[in-house]
Amino acid sequence: xxxxxxxxxxxxxxxxxxxxxxxxxxxxxxxxxxxxxxxxxxxxxxxxxxxxxxxxxxxxxxxxxxxxxxxxxxxxxxxxxxxxxxxxxxxxxxxxxxxxxxxxxxxxxxxxxxxxxxxxxxxxxxxxxxxxxxxxxxxxxxxxxxxxxxxxxxxxx
Amino acid sequence: xxxxxxxxxxxxxxxxxxxxxxxxxxxxxxxxxxxxxxxxxxxxxxxxxxxxxxxxxxxxxxxxxxxxxxxxxxxxxxxxxxxxxxxxxxxxxxxxxxxxxxxxxxxxxxxxxxxxxxxxxxxxxxxxxxxxxxxxxxxxxxxxxxxxxxxxxxxxxxxxxxxxxxxxxxxxxxxxxxxxxxxxxxxxxxxxxxxxxxxxxxxxxxxxxxxxxxxxxxxxxxxxxxxxxxxxxxxxxxxxxxxxxxxxxxxxxxxxxxxxxxxxxxxxxxxxxxxxxxxxxxxxxxxxxxxxxxxxxxxxxxxxxxxxxxxxxxxxxxxxxxxxxxxxxxxxxxxxxxxxxxxxxxxxxxxxxxxxxxxxxxxxxxxxxxxxxxxxxxxxxxxxxxxxxxxxxxxxxxxxxxxxxxxxxxxxxxxxxxxxxxxxxxxxxxxxxxxxxxxxxxxxxxxxxxxxxxxxxxxxxxxxxxxxxxxxxxxxxxxxxxxxxxxxxxxxxxxxxxxxxxxxxxxxxxxxxxxxxxxxxxxxxxxxxxxxxxxxxxxxxxxxxxxxxxxxxxxxxxxxxxxxxxxxxxxxxxxxxxxxxxxxxxxxxxxxxxxxxxxxxxxxxxxxxxxxxxxxxxxxxxxxxxxxxxxxxxxxxxxxxxxxxxxxxxxxxxxx
Numbered sequence: 186x187x188x189x190x191x192x193x194x195x196x197x198x199x200x201x202x203x204x205x206x207x208x209x210x211x212x213x214x215x216x217x218x219x220x221x222x223x224x225x226x227x228x229x230x231x232x233x234x235x236x237x238x239x240x241x242x243x244x245x246x247x248x249x250x251x252x253x254x255x256x257x258x259x260x261x262x263x264x265x266x267x268x269x270x271x272x273x274x275x276x277x278x279x280x281x282x283x284x285x286x287x288x289x290x291x292x293x294x295x296x297x298x299x300x301x302x303x304x305x306x307x308x309x310x311x312x313x314x315x316x317x318x319x320x321x322x323x324x325x326x327x328x329x330x331x332x333x334x335x336x337x338x339x340x341x342x
Numbered sequence: 343x344x345x346x347x348x349x350x351x352x353x354x355x356x357x358x359x360x361x362x363x364x365x366x367x368x369x370x371x372x373x374x375x376x377x378x379x380x381x382x383x384x385x386x387x388x389x390x391x392x393x394x395x396x397x398x399x400x401x402x403x404x405x406x407x408x409x410x411x412x413x414x415x416x417x418x419x420x421x422x423x424x425x426x427x428x429x430x431x432x433x434x435x436x437x438x439x440x441x442x443x444x445x446x447x448x449x450x451x452x453x454x455x456x457x458x459x460x461x462x463x464x465x466x467x468x469x470x471x472x473x474x475x476x477x478x479x480x481x482x483x484x485x486x487x488x489x490x491x492x493x494x495x496x497x498x499x500x501x502x503x504x505x506x507x508x509x510x511x512x513x514x515x516x517x518x519x520x521x522x523x524x525x526x527x528x529x530x531x532x533x534x535x536x537x538x539x540x541x542x543x544x545x546x547x548x549x550x551x552x553x554x555x556x557x558x559x560x561x562x563x564x565x566x567x568x569x570x571x572x573x574x575x576x577x578x579x580x581x582x583x584x585x586x587x588x589x590x591x592x593x594x595x596x597x598x599x600x601x602x603x604x605x606x607x608x609x610x611x612x613x614x615x616x617x618x619x620x621x622x623x624x625x626x627x628x629x630x631x632x633x634x635x636x637x638x639x640x641x642x643x644x645x646x647x648x649x650x651x652x653x654x655x656x657x658x659x660x661x662x663x664x665x666x667x668x669x670x671x672x673x674x675x676x677x678x679x680x681x682x683x684x685x686x687x688x689x690x691x692x693x694x695x696x697x698x699x700x701x702x703x704x705x706x707x708x709x710x711x712x713x714x715x716x717x718x719x720x721x722x723x724x725x726x727x728x729x730x731x732x733x734x735x736x737x738x739x740x741x742x743x744x745x746x747x748x749x750x751x752x753x754x755x756x757x758x759x760x761x762x763x764x765x766x767x768x769x770x771x772x773x774x775x776x777x778x779x780x781x782x783x784x785x786x787x788x789x790x791x792x793x794x795x796x797x798x799x800x801x802x803x804x805x806x807x808x809x810x811x812x813x814x815x816x817x818x819x820x821x822x823x824x825x826x827x828x829x830x831x832x833x834x835x836x837x838x839x840x841x842x843x844x845x846x847x848x849x850x851x852x853x854x855x856x857x858x859x860x861x862x863x864x865x866x867x868x869x870x871x872x873x874x875x876x877x878x879x880x881x882x883x884x885x886x887x888x889x890x891x892x893x894x895x896x897x898x899x900x901x902x903x904x905x906x907x908x909x910x911x912x913x914x915x916x917x918x919x920x921x922x923x924x925x926x927x928x929x930x931x932x933x934x935x936x937x938x939x940x941x942x943x944x945x946x947x948x949x950x951x952x953x954x955x956x957x958x959x960x961x962x963x964x965x966x967x968x969x970x971x972x973x974x975x976x977x978x979x980x981x982x983x984x985x986x987x988x989x990x991x992x993x994x995x996x997x998x
Contacts, residue, residue: 202682216737223733225708229724250725262945284862284950285862285942285943285950285952289923
């Protein structure tokens with residue numbers, strides 16, 4: 186390919202070239218930094234245990250991740266609609282989810298659900314996170330259980 | 343017995359690696375003689391690790407449960423292929439696979455590197471041996487895969503059911519080949535820094551290795567994405583999960599490396615940056631392999647984490663990465679820059695590529711590590727999910743895709759952007775036409791969808807502009823044009839195909855995001871559901887035993903909008919050994935679109951069924967396969983095949 190550069194006869198000086206390059210770099214980096222900061226402010230989701238939800242008075246509609254154990258005997262299914270109670274031993278939050286729960290969703294097991302609180306204070310999950318094996322308890326859940334004094338590593342976990 | 347043999351082979355490989363490292367770094371100045379010794383050492387390491395790996399595979403195939411690893415991860419009833427892939431479905435075994443690929447690449451350098459200057463080859467092989475020593479040592483001392491179990495149990499614990507899939511046989515070897523392949527670029531960078539010599543020939547030697555690794559990594563990531571899509575039953579193909587990001591960051595950095603090495607090879611510019619990228623790409627690969635195992639990140643994909651090894655892993659990472667960057671800081675200023683160019687030029691375009699890709703790596707890195715830092719410093723648990731990455735990564739990729747078609751049309755040194763734009767008018771017109779057509783037919787459900795489509799089509803069509811230009815189609819008799827097209831260097835074809843594949847992937851992402859439909863409903867045998875013109879009849883439900891599981895099978899008949907019918911099967915399996923359930927979705931492909939059926943747990947004889955229609959979703963992976971194919975085509979280019987020519991000899995023969 187031999188394109189004659191007839192348009193710009195004069196060419197840029199070495200200094201101008203370097204300046205243009207640095208200006209371009211700075212521009213993209215500034216753009217990226219702004220984006221990352223804005224996104225970190227607005228797009229992150231906090232992880233709360235049921236105790237956190239109650240203590241912090243999380244506003245309805247704010248997206249959060251709720252983690253804890255599924256309370257024994259609390260899982261009720263009606264077709265695709267599920268309701269269950271998430272507990273960390275100290276506090277409980279009722280949760281609802283419409284859809285198919287992950288294979289390893291069980292009462293007494295750890296769970297992490299994404300969603301937000303409804304106007305009635307119950308949690309409406311948009312997504313219940315799957316996990317790959319039965320021994321895996323999300324680290325956040327372990328921390329939350331430890332915080333509420335309910336962590337019993339020997340209890341089949 | 344063979345297990346002890348394997349164990350001994352791995353110890354011996356470790357010892358040879360240690361000796362090679364010390365010898366190589368001490369005597370690299372003596373050139374060919376030490377290089378010859380190290381080459382033989384590299385081949386020996388390969389043979390020994392192969393023996394160790396084979397011993398593990400043999401024990402898994404024979405269901406020798408006196409091997410702790412086999413007892414914890416295998417089962418005698420498992421199909422043969424899963425017995426073999428089960429070897430690397432755990433931490434210890436996957437370390438052996440990782441080392442096996444590492445020494446395989448080392449042996450390849452030894453085999454193909456005879457034309458390299460002796461001192462450079464010696465330094466490269468010494469660095470490879472250092473990596474082998476580090477990771478073989480880590481495996482032997484903290485995660486011994488050859489540990490025995492006495493008394494041997496009669497039956498094994500079986501492998502995690504989710505991993506009993508053909509995906510485990512394909513995905514980790516491909517991904518590791520990608521990760522580990524970049525170690526060659528890393529070793530070349532270290533060698534250049536130590537010897538203080540770096541020129542265009544260096545880039546010419548490194549680029550094929552980068553291309554090979556990139557090709558493996560592209561396939562590995564695509565395969566992983568498809569596996570997660572069909573196996574996990576979330577119906578999604580990318581979750582911006584830390585593990586996924588960990589594999590994606592080396593891919594982004596590797597893509598930047600391919601492009602910057604091109605500038606270095608052709609124009610002798612961007613040397614320091616290319617060295618930097620070589621180091622960063624492999625560092626990110628290491629991060630990808632090991633950060634998720636250290637137990638400090640939580641991820642749904644974590645399968646081999648053990649927090650007790652976390653500190654050792656972090657120390658090892660800090661040593662390798664920190665050492666490399668220390669060397670870089672000490673020596674980079676001694677490398678001389680060359681090759682002046684105007685901002686509007688092929689070099690300038692490739693710098694834009696690198697700038698955006700590197701920034702994107704930064705954004706993904708921040709998103710992946712920020713929760714970790716916040717947790718460590720403030721103690722707040724947060725998750726950074728898809729919205730963060732869609733905003734930052736998306737906003738960075740859009741301008742890159744916009745300028746991408748210009749790149750190959752610009753001349754080196756100084757280019758005519760107006761001329762390039764003129765040659766892209768056809769592609770732009772086609773892209774606008776297709777976007778309007780599809781938006782009119784499909785309806786606009788997401789405001790950004792037409793913009794995404796436009797970008798996808800623009801990149802896909804624009805990829806062919808260079809082929810059109812160089813074959814002079816329409817301005818010459820057709821026969822002559824075809825002759826020119828066939829005669830083009832394979833790298834030109836490779837560039838066009840890779841960029842076209844990128845466009846195809848973008849189209850798949852946009853189409854499936856914008857026009858996906860979903861239905862969750864209760865359904866019983868004999869009932870019918872309807873979604874996006876497809877009719878789904880639930881025919882029957884029954885139990886069926888598999889080799890090492892019991893399956894609840896649901897049979898469906900799908901009637902496509904065109905009237906054709908297909909039988910399909912979705913099941914839920916309960917594995918005998920572990921009692922763990924898995925869901926196998928029914929996926930039917932229509933053209934490039936897919937219908938995805940997932941069966942829920944039955945309750946009082948009612949079944950919940952989740953049905954997705956995913957338009958053009960296979961384009962996502964199809965585009966990735968095209969990109970990998972482009973990598974293969976580039977590797978068959980004559981200039982690579984013939985091997986690296988003597989240093990400096992090619993300076994004059996450069997077409998402008």
